[in-house]
Amino acid sequence: MKLQFTRSLIGALLLAGACTLANGEPEPSHSADAHAPGRATSHRSFADVERWSKVFDDPKRAEWQKPDEVIAALNIKQGQEVADLGAGTGYFLAPLARAVGSDGTLYAVEVEASLVDHLRQRAEAGELDQVIPLLASKDNPRLPRGRLDLVVIIDTFHHLDRRAAYLPRLAEALTPTGRVAIIDWRKEELPEGPPLDHKLARDEVIAEMKASGFTLLESPEILPYQYFLVFRRPALATH
DSSP: OOOOOOSOOOOOTTBBBBBOOBBBBSSOBTTTTTSSSOOSSSOOOOOOOOHHHHTTTTTTGGGOOHHHEEEEEHHHHHHHHEEETTTTTTTHHHHHHHHTTTTTTEEEEOOEEEEHHHHHHHHHHTTTTTEEEEOOOTBBOOOOOOEEEEEEEEGGGGGOOOOHHHHHHHHHHHEEEEEEEEEEOSSSOOOSSGGGGGGGOHHHHHHHHHTTTTTTEOOOOOOOEEEEEEOOOOOOOOO
């Protein structure tokens, strides 16, 4: 499973290594090597569902997160299997569930048990039977092998730790034509998002993904504060 992951929104990887998007990252904790290549730039708990729901589900978020445009750009087909790695409180839960349809599957992945429970309640309240809430490990997304058509990592990649080891595990969950879509904060001062030192530069993310064998397919330019990168999984080994 692909996972471990602002001052007004995200602090995430969902899971990161986990965990999640965070629109208001107060008093983040840093590890001694937080800025070493492949390490999470922020470690924080997202276990307080009530607190983070106010941040992640703020109606004003739609103005800059543009969920409808994001879903359209992802080109998800009905019946596909998709994972939202670092699903947080479920901001993208319903849009992604609608995209895969009743015959598809959406894995809502988190490393916080309280968030997984919240995601389950939200799916049940919305009658989203295609949603499977999934409790991941910080170093392992715990997704089914070879099944995923797409893994979406929104405002969470910078929360994933030890990504050089994590990304190959993520690749194992993908079909031969599977993709990974990463949306994260541009490394500059912005009116939304975490502090500057929590952000990863776009080129750094691309370099890490390429080092793990992923190929950049496209980079839709639709978001004002975030880059949007879509990668194809590493080629399968042939014998």
